[in-house]
Amino acid sequence: MSKILIRGAKVLGGEPQDVLIDGETIAEVGADLSAEGAEVVEAAGKVLLPGLVDLHTHLREPGREDSETVLTGTRAAASGGYTAVFAMANTFPVADTAGVVEQVWRLGKEHGYCDVRPVGAVTVGLEGKKLAELGAMHESAAGVTVFSDDGKCVDDAVIMRRALEYVKAFGGVVAQHAQEPRLTEGAQMNEGVVSAELGLGGWPAVAEESIIARDVLLADHVGSRVHICHLSTAGSVEIVRWAKSRGIQVTAEVTPHHLLLTDELVRTYNPVYKVNPPLRTERDVHALREALADGTIDIVATDHAPHPHEDKDCEWAAAAMGMVGLETALSVVQETMVDTGLLDWAGVADRMSFEPARIGRATGHGRPVSAGEPANLTLVDTAYRGQVDPAGFASRSRNTPYEGRELPGRVTHTWLRGKATLVDGKLT
Amino acid sequence: MQRHLISAADLSRDDAVLILDTAEEMARVADRPIKKLPTLRGRTVVNLFFEDSTRTRISFEAAEKRLSADVINFTAKGSSVSKGESLKDTAQTLAAMGVDAVVIRHGASGAPYRLANSGWIDATVINAGDGTHQHPTQALLDAFTMRRRLVGRDAGLGQDLSGRRITVVGDVLHSRVARSNVDLLHTLGAEVTLVAPPTLLPVGVESWPCEVSYDLDATLPKSDAVMMLRVQRERMHAAFFPTEREYSRRYGLDSDRMARMPEHAIVMHPGPMVRGMEITAAVADSERCTAVEQVANGVSIRMAVLYLLLGGSETALTQARTTEEK
Numbered sequence: 003m004s005k006i007l008i009r010g011a012k013v014l015g016g017e018p019q020d021v022l023i024d025g026e027t028i029a030e031v032g033a034d035l036s037a038e039g040a041e042v043v044e045a046a047g048k049v050l051l052p053g054l055v056d057l058h059t060h061l062r063e064p065g066r067e068d069s070e071t072v073l074t075g076t077r078a079a080a081s082g083g084y085t086a087v088f089a090m091a092n093t094f095p096v097a098d099t100a101g102v103v104e105q106v107w108r109l110g111k112e113h114g115y116c117d118v119r120p121v122g123a124v125t126v127g128l129e130g131k132k133l134a135e136l137g138a139m140h141e142s143a144a145g146v147t148v149f150s151d152d153g154k155c156v157d158d159a160v161i162m163r164r165a166l167e168y169v170k171a172f173g174g175v176v177a178q179h180a181q182e183p184r185l186t187e188g189a190q191m192n193e194g195v196v197s198a199e200l201g202l203g204g205w206p207a208v209a210e211e212s213i214i215a216r217d218v219l220l221a222d223h224v225g226s227r228v229h230i231c232h233l234s235t236a237g238s239v240e241i242v243r244w245a246k247s248r249g250i251q252v253t254a255e256v257t258p259h260h261l262l263l264t265d266e267l268v269r270t271y272n273p274v275y276k277v278n279p280p281l282r283t284e285r286d287v288h289a290l291r292e293a294l295a296d297g298t299i300d301i302v303a304t305d306h307a308p309h310p311h312e313d314k315d316c317e318w319a320a321a322a323m324g325m326v327g328l329e330t331a332l333s334v335v336q337e338t339m340v341d342t343g344l345l346d347w348a349g350v351a352d353r354m355s356f357e358p359a360r361i362g363r364a365t366g367h368g369r370p371v372s373a374g375e376p377a378n379l380t381l382v383d384t385a386y387r388g389q390v391d392p393a394g395f396a397s398r399s400r401n402t403p404y405e406g407r408e409l410p411g412r413v414t415h416t417w418l419r420g421k422a423t424l425v426d427g428k429l430t
Numbered sequence: 431m432q433r434h435l436i437s438a439a440d441l442s443r444d445d446a447v448l449i450l451d452t453a454e455e456m457a458r459v460a461d462r463p464i465k466k467l468p469t470l471r472g473r474t475v476v477n478l479f480f481e482d483s484t485r486t487r488i489s490f491e492a493a494e495k496r497l498s499a500d501v502i503n504f505t506a507k508g509s510s511v512s513k514g515e516s517l518k519d520t521a522q523t524l525a526a527m528g529v530d531a532v533v534i535r536h537g538a539s540g541a542p543y544r545l546a547n548s549g550w551i552d553a554t555v556i557n558a559g560d561g562t563h564q565h566p567t568q569a570l571l572d573a574f575t576m577r578r579r580l581v582g583r584d585a586g587l588g589q590d591l592s593g594r595r596i597t598v599v600g601d602v603l604h605s606r607v608a609r610s611n612v613d614l615l616h617t618l619g620a621e622v623t624l625v626a627p628p629t630l631l632p633v634g635v636e637s638w639p640c641e642v643s644y645d646l647d648a649t650l651p652k653s654d655a656v657m658m659l660r661v662q663r664e665r666m667h668a669a670f671f672p673t674e675r676e677y678s679r680r681y682g683l684d685s686d687r688m689a690r691m692p693e694h695a696i697v698m699h700p701g702p703m704v705r706g707m708e709i710t711a712a713v714a715d716s717e718r719c720t721a722v723e724q725v726a727n728g729v730s731i732r733m734a735v736l737y738l739l740l741g742g743s744e745t746a747l748t749q750a751r752t753t754e755e756k
Contacts, residue, residue: 190539198634201539201563201606206633270547271540315548317517319538319561 005029006420007037011045011381013371015347021050023377026419030373043415045381051351053085053378053416055358055367056328057148057177057255058231058303061087061118063109064102065094069399070308072109075328076116078306078397080423082328083380083413084116086359086367087306091123092153098123098134100142107144115423119364122146124165124176128154133165140172147363150177152231153278155213157183162217166226173363175253177229178217180238181279185209190319192265192280200268202318205280207235214238218245218252227251229361232305234260234279236289243298253361255303256290258334259325263287263403273314273321274403277307294353295344301358304331308399326397330390332382333409340384341410347384366419381415388412396429431738434546434555438566438614443590446617450574451587452734453727459496460730469737470499473530478520479558480506480536485701485725486558486568490533493732502529517541518550525551531740532556539563539606554739562604568700569610571731573618575724576655579696592619597649599625599681600659600708603632603670607700608659612640625649627681629670630661646681650690657698658683658708674707684710688718696720 006023013019013031020035021028056079062070070078072089079087089106091097097106103120110118122139126132128151139146149169156162156178165176186209191197193204214230218241221228230242233254245252259277264284267275275281293299307324314321335354339345345353359368369375387410392400416424423430431445441449459465475494479487487503494501504524521532531554534542539561546555559565577586580594596615602608602624615622622640624631635642643649650656661681663674671677678684688697697709697719705711713719 193633195634195637198632198637199609201561201609204633271543312516315516315518317536317538317541317544319540320517 005040006043006417007035007040008043008045008050008379008381009037011048011050012347013050014351015049018046021371021379023417023420026377028371028373028375028377031371043381047385048414049347049382049384050371051083051347051380051382052355052368052371053380053418054083054332054354055362055364056084056087056304056306056331057301057358057362058152059087059089059306059328060092060308060324061089061106062093062308064105069310070397072106072118073113074396074398075306075308076110076113076118077429078326078328078395079116080416080418081396081413081429082330083332083382083416084328085378085380085416085418086117086119086364088119088121088148088362090152091121091150092128096123096127097121098126098128100135100138103139103144103146104142114418114421115429116418117364117367119148119362120144120146121148121150121152121177124149124151124156125161130154130156130158130161133161133168136165136169136174137172140174147174148177148229149174150179150231152177152179155179155181155183157213159216159220163220163224166221166228167224170226175227175229175361177231178213179231180210180213180217182209182212189280191268191276192282194265194283196265196268200271202268207237207282210235210279211237211241214241218242218250221252222248222250227253230254232257232260232279232303233290233299234282234286236286239289239293239298243293246298253300254298255301256294256299257305258302258327258331259403260290261287261294261338262334267403271318273316273318274325274401276318276321276323277325278323291338291342291344294339295349301353301361302331302335303358304328308397309401310399314401324401326395326399326402329395329397330402330404330409332413333411334404336384336411337409377417377420379417380413383412383414384410386410386412433739435566435735435739436543436546436555436557437564438569438610441566441614441617443617443619446570446573446614447588447590449570449731449734449738450577452738453574453730454583454587456733456737457727457730459733460726465496466498467496468498470494470497470740473740474500474502474528475531475533475736476502476504476524476529478504478524478532478534480534481559483535483559486535489725489728490558490732492729493736496729497733497736499736517545518548521545521551525553529553531736533558535559537561556735556739559606561606563606563609565606565610566614567728567732567735568607569614570735571724571728572611572657572698572700573614574727574731575698575720576696579720580654580694590618591615594620594654595623595652596620596655596657597623597625597653598657598659599646599683601630601661601665602626602635602659603630605659611657612638616640623649625681627671647687647690650687651692653691653695655696655698656683656691657700659700660702660704661708663704663707678707682708682710683713685712688713688716698724700724
């Protein structure tokens with residue numbers, strides 16, 4: 003097997019070290035390692051992280067291959083420094099059976115850019131009425147551990163309770179898209195000062211917070227763990243903080259866009275800023291950053307949601323909700339968390355690799371950068387600054403809110419079990 | 431003056447006063463036997479209506495024709511829009527036919543803004559009402575009506591509405607008329623009070639440049655004009671208020687309530703009125719109610735807006751004046 007020597011990288015942002023990859027594993031980490039028989043990657047000044055893990059990706063295949071496929075989505079993931087992604091279940095057909103999740107898992111394996119861990123639907127057809135065969139999906143080759151009706155809320159308290167209980171049998175977790183449906187009928191953006199002016203239907207913070215409050219209490223009652231998708235409000239942070247202080251097994255994710263953007267951008271009526279949950283206020287953004295820093299929010303997840311051009315090149319109300327995020331996530335986290343001093347690179351490794359892998363039980367991912375571990379690694383040029391150019395995306399879709407925005411950091415190399423998927427910023 | 435008219439909030443005080451003054455000039459045209467100016471001869475204006483609105487469309491059409499523009503009417507019903515054609519394609523199709531201005535009415539808030547700012551077409555865009563966002567020409571015609579009645583037709587020229595107390599009553603939440611009026615009346619120096627049940631006020635209204643009250647009776651004696659907004663009966667099905675009767679008891683304008691207004695105060699309504707709901711027939715038909723006058727003023731205002739945005743030459747107006755004086 004081939005050897006690769008990554009020379010002089012700041013491992014997790016620490017002192018420069020050499021990392022030797024031999025085959026699929028990290029053979030040695032230390033100073034002045036021998037380059038004999040190894041391909042050398044000069045990494046002076048760059049930061050080496052464990053391969054990133056995204057607990058919340060939409061790969062769109064099967065069904066919406068016009069916006070993304072497992073191939074294009076995993077190429078985008080590799081390009082953004084990811085070595086594992088959890089593919090959400092809202093495909094066509096819905097990933098609510100062993101057959102569909104195995105198909106998605108197998109496609110990821112064949113393409114080889116990034117491990118694809120399918121998320122199974124909680125309920126049949128995401129309809130919130132009847133539990134899907136969660137056990138069958140877990141026992142399938144895909145080995146599903148995360149279940150979510152993402153895009154829709156499991157709003158029926160009894161169904162949610164049963165799902166939380168049921169997946170305990172095999173160590174699963176339910177990831178809730180917290181959105182009280184009646185409070186968000188016709189919702190187009192965050193409800194507040196801006197929505198009042200723009201005349202767009204409001205998506206109130208309470209619609210998210212009330213579901214999170216209910217679900218942490220349910221999780222407590224039945225002794226299950228629950229994961230909160232794309233937490234977006236200051237109030238949600240307070241509820242999760244309270245739940246954690248009570249010892250409730252809750253974990254939460256925040257998206258990069260909720261760490262950076264606010265609903266003021268909606269004043270342009272440009273649907274590139276239309277997303278669910280919606281962009282919130284400055285106050286929420288600050289609360290989310292602090293919560294990610296202090297660990298109340300466990301992880302960053304992209305909610306990478308590709309949409310074809312025509313679904314965004316229209317009036318606001320007609321546009322689809324969602325943003326692509328895999329290829330800009332790390333840059334946004336550097337901008338909002340690292341360059342602001344809220345988090346160091348070890349913290350980034352924790353929030354974007356160790357913790358998401360632990361929550362999703364992604365074996366072999368989110369491991370320390372040390373000898374004997376799988377060589378899932380990401381090398382980042384943190385000194386880089388550049389404008390986001392969607393034309394260069396590997397994703398099939400271009401619906402990024404960051405077009406033309408200057409962001410720091412660039413992933414130059416990604417290794418999946420020792421195999422380079424990205425070299426000098428170019429996919430292999 | 432800006433190139434487009436999307437929101438009443440985009441107008442400066444001087445812009446707004448200029449439009450009102452120009453509308454007074456235009457109103458004279460209506461008094462002449464031949465109600466036509468050559469100003470927009472050879473210019474094409476399309477009325478792009480994605481929502482039913484006979485009165486607004488006819489008002490714009492009358493204004494366009496009085497300025498001698500070529501007028502194309504496009505209504506979404508029965509058109510390619512119902513077959514799934516996008517706003518962008520529709521707009522570009524019309525633009526390809528060489529239009530100078532697009533007057534757009536759309537059910538989606540922000541659609542006119544998108545049309546003006548997305549590089550889809552290169553024409554002046556005039557918002558004729560978008561979703562629950564804005565209806566700037568309605569606010570202008572309301573301000574025009576107020577200035578005429580409260581300041582005076584000639585005395586009002588060059589003046590704004592400083593110190594006038596305007597009360598807007600009803601379904602503010604779903605009303606583009608209320609939003610436009612708050613913005614414009616504030617710019618013109620008026621003091622605006624919104625009166626509605628709390629369910630029909632948007633979250634965030636506290637940041638608007640106006641007062642908010644839940645008590646109509648307390649507000650009426652302090653009002654120079656009371657504008658009643660239409661309240662659709664179907665709102666009560668979404669629990670915005672319990673019943674029609676309770677709504678009119680608490681927020682409807684009847685003769686008793688009208689009597690509490692100062693003697694000079696006027697009653698306004700953007701139409702269409704729901705008689706028996708927000709306004710009784712007796713009030714609607716009283717001399718203090720300016721609903722019909724507002725419709726007439728709407729044509730003058732829209733003429734003024736088209737004239738100013740399409741850069742109509744000053745001479746056209748002067749000529750009109752000279753002809754009139756002869």
